[in-house]
Amino acid sequence: MSARPQSPVDEVVIAERDLPEVAAIEAQAYAFPWTPGNLRDSLRAGHLFLGLRQHGVLLAYAIVMPVLDEAHLLNLTVDPRRQGEGIGRRMLLCSMRVAATQLAARSMLLEVRPSNAVALSLYSGLGFAQIGLRRQYYPAEHGREDALVLRRGLP
Numbered sequence: 536m537s538a539r540p541q542s543p544v545d546e547v548v549i550a551e552r553d554l555p556e557v558a559a560i561e562a563q564a565y566a567f568p569w570t571p572g573n574l575r576d577s578l579r580a581g582h583l584f585l586g587l588r589q590h591g592v593l594l595a596y597a598i599v600m601p602v603l604d605e606a607h608l609l610n611l612t613v614d615p616r617r618q619g620e621g622i623g624r625r626m627l628l629c630s631m632r633v634a635a636t637q638l639a640a641r642s643m644l645l646e647v648r649p650s651n652a653v654a655l656s657l658y659s660g661l662g663f664a665q666i667g668l669r670r671q672y673y674p675a676e677h678g679r680e681d682a683l684v685l686r687r688g689l690p
Contacts, residue, residue: 542589544622546629549584549596551575556593557584560614567674569610574598582609585633587626595626599634599643606634606689608645611654623657631661635689642689646682648673655683663687 549557554574561568569577577598578584586596594617598610608630613623634640646669647654663685671679 544594544625545588547586547588549578549586549593551578553584553586553593554578557586557596560593560596560612561610563615564612566676577609583633583638585626585630587622587629595622597626597630599630599638601634601638601640604639604641606630606638606640606643608643611645618653623654624661627657627661631689640689642686644684644686646672646684648680649683650680658685661687 554571557574558569558571561574577600581601583599583601584596585599587594593614595611595613597608597612600607600609608627611623611626611630613626631643634643643663644666645658645663647658649655664687665683666686667684669682669684672682673680
């Protein structure tokens with residue numbers, strides 16, 4: 536992997552005008568992406584959209600749904616061209632911090648595909664532990680795939 540020059544990465548709140556950029560990354564990153572309509576509906580429902588930008592370019596985003604004193608991480612995606620650089624970790628830490636400070640969440644919950652070893656490593660490395668299983672939760676190439684339900688407390 537070639538080293539990229541270090542430059543500031545800004546944490547931003549994603550607005551509706553940013554959704555085409557989010558949708559483009561979503562479509563590149565997943566075989567079964569959220570649609571632009573799904574993204575718009577989630578934003579209009581009051582879910583928090585956070586992003587990381589470098590030189591004005593969106594690198595990653597996270598969608599967090601507040602539920603009482605818990606934050607449900609609905610989506611965390613890094614531009615595929617920038618994966619493997621620690622951006623996902625930074626986006627997750629940002630999401631956890633904002634959930635704790637701005638949403639007063641005491642814990643964060645998420646679902647992840649058992650086949651997504653990179654995400655599982657990220658989540659377990661930051662203290663997320665499995666608390667459940669949602670059978671046939673995700674669409675897959677041949678049918679459906681289960682989701683592991685993970686949770687961790689927030690400071």
